[in-house]
Amino acid sequence: MRLRLRLALTVVAVTVPVVVGMGYFQHSLRQRGQEEVLEASTLARMQAGERERCEASPETWTVRRGPPGQGALRESEPRERTTPEDESGPGRDSAPRERGLDGNGGPPPDRGPGRSGRLPPGVQHFPYDASFVSRNPRAPVLPEELVRGARAGQGTVILHSTQEGRPILDVLLRMPWDGGPCAYILARREEPPSPPLGGMPPLEVLAVPFFAVLAVVVALGPVIRRVRQLTDEVRTSAVSHYQQPVSVRGNDEVAELARAFQEARAEIQHQLSQQEAREQALRDFLANTMHDVMTPLTVLQGHLSAMQQRVGRGEPMEPAVMASAMGEAHYIASLVHNLAAATRLEAGEPQFQRAPVDLNAVVARVIGRHQPIARQRRISLVSGVPEAPVWVNGDVTLIEQAVSNVVFNGIHHGRDEGHVAVVLESTRQGRFRLRVIDDGPGIPEEERARILERGFRGNAARTRGVEGQGLGLHITRHVAHVHGWTLTLAPSEYGGLEVALEGEVS
The missing domain is CATH 3.30.565.10 (Histidine kinase-like ATPase, C-terminal domain)
Known part of the structure; x- marks a missing residue:
């Protein structure tokens, strides 16, 4: 695998988990922000006048947030026109409801998000008393986790659950007043299905791997060119029996590699020169040794031939010939012993x-x-x-x-x-x-x-x-x-x- 492709895959392998983690982190931040907005908007609504309406008719009171742009509607007012008695019971003044929640025939004005009282889309409110019982028949039974957290003294208890395959966010808030049918308010939001991996991160986050790979590819261009050039120079040097030098440029890792090749080339040249010197010395040694051995051997053969002829003729041996023959044989033996000793010494200490x-x-x-x-x-x-x-x-x-x-x-x-x-x-x-x-x-x-x-x-x-x-x-x-x-x-x-x-x- 090429270096550029290997590094690009490495960058992708590193950045993809980072992007996924950032997606999860973004999803967690978004979820936490929704919880805070829901909590703040509910408290703001209740403190802005909804308490009186809730305590006046807890059996029918609820506030929901319709689709975006519609504003907040009270479920205590019917979606279709009915008699006032059907909506709020006998003796209940229905004029405000017929005129609208703002008293002028329209829905109450949205005051913006957060503490201004604007509710997120898809939110419903239900009142509960101090015993966690709601008089509204449409109010859901509080999950045990919410009740347990409220009894433990938590002012706000948050629970994420799933109903019929849809995620539900429940925020149970304890109101700043004691007792009454509206001591606790449950703000429930039916959330859209969560996308895989916590949702798609922003485009700038998704662009991180792409730009990282692009940066690696662009940055590695000069480095790869230098590595290829160094490879060609090393191969050329090897073909020339390391006579061709390797160029060293810069002070980075590639230059260090080239410097290491240059040092290896010098060492190889030194070893080759020593080997050539040893081979030449061996050739000279063998040539001279053959001459040094053949000379006394020829003399010895001559003496032995002369001695054989004298013996064949029945003549006595000449002491000088015997001495010369013995000297030549002694020299040959000494030369052979020296060759054996030289071989052992050349082999080294071991x-x-x-x-x-x-x-x-x-x-x-x-x-x-x-x-x-x-x-x-x-x-x-x-x-x-x-x-x-x-x-x-x-x-x-x-x-x-x-x-x-x-x-x-x-x-x-x-x-x-x-x-x-x-x-x-x-x-x-x-x-x-x-x-x-x-x-x-x-x-x-x-x-x-x-x-x-x-x-x-x-x-x-x-x-x-x-x-x-x-x-x-x-x-x-x-x-x-x-x-x-x-x-x-x-x-x-x-x-x-x-x-x-x-x-x-x-």
Whole structure:
């Protein structure tokens, strides 16, 4: 459903009950006004001379209001000419009645509504004494509600009832005098049937829903145009992969919506750029990794083929070929381990499996793994650890890979017949320090800050790239970061490089 139609229906749904309520309120006011007019006009009539006539002939006295413009007539005077005795009994002077109620042959003058004595149309009056009995045979029996209210001391008792399907308004008034056949006067009005819903409200009230809907439709025109324009701009931006901006105009809710779309567009662009960067990095990573894996694999295949030929000819193995083949296999294994570690680190913190880790055992496993290749290159690989185990809280696989990367770099960048030492220390401040020291060529100071970046290769690694993708120290730095440790690179006292990991023990 369209916004304009929805709001128009909402306005109608709100205003229709209001109009109906106003109709009921108007009907109630009209009814209350009729009651007050009837009460005031009856009192005014009785105090203007009708009391004497009522008390003189209570058996026939009544006053009714004829059709509009006819005036008030007393039912004590017959509508057709009769003898005076038939109208008011023997001895009653009929001259005033023959001349009319005003003594001049016409009906008494109407004095206007309210207290002037003018009666509403369709009203009849009947007298009752203090016992609520009327001497007029045409007077109706007073309903119990009226009698009960009068006996309770109410000066005016009002009752709305229905007789033969027509609504009746009864107003029982206590006269300001005591006793007599006219102590109470019943003013009865036979009302026209009530229209549905209390009658039709005035035209100005009925026009409220129409003008409200018209105002909503007119007022929503610019808003709907702006919403449609914003919709078109958002769709155009989506087609352009969110390169097309969304215009923001004004300071209202539509502008806030446009501003929210603009912020969402910026966030989507940021996510898309990151995704494109990751995809490009992945493509580059896979291409370079294939090269880094295929190079040592091809060398290893060559060594194995040469070894197979020598075995086939019955010739002894060459130690240099064996050492080279072992080094290539060691490099491939290290590269695969680094790829697995990089994948876990890219997945984020939830992939970590934190548990107590014995660093003494980690150092022992790393030394044992790299000892064969170190011996082939005649490099002395030694370690020093405290007697008591040093425990930390972290992921044992990532920690072991980080330490292995540093030792691997020390061996492959070290000189033949050189030295690589792994030293683990525990301080009194509840911290540990793990150092890997070599006496190789080291790293120039201008490259030392960038060597931790992913993919950076130093001068010593630019030929075949024993660091491959430059993942080794990059992964070590990342592992240190997620565990809250520090990683520092500094020249060693033996001329090479010293890599230190520091952190808190558990």
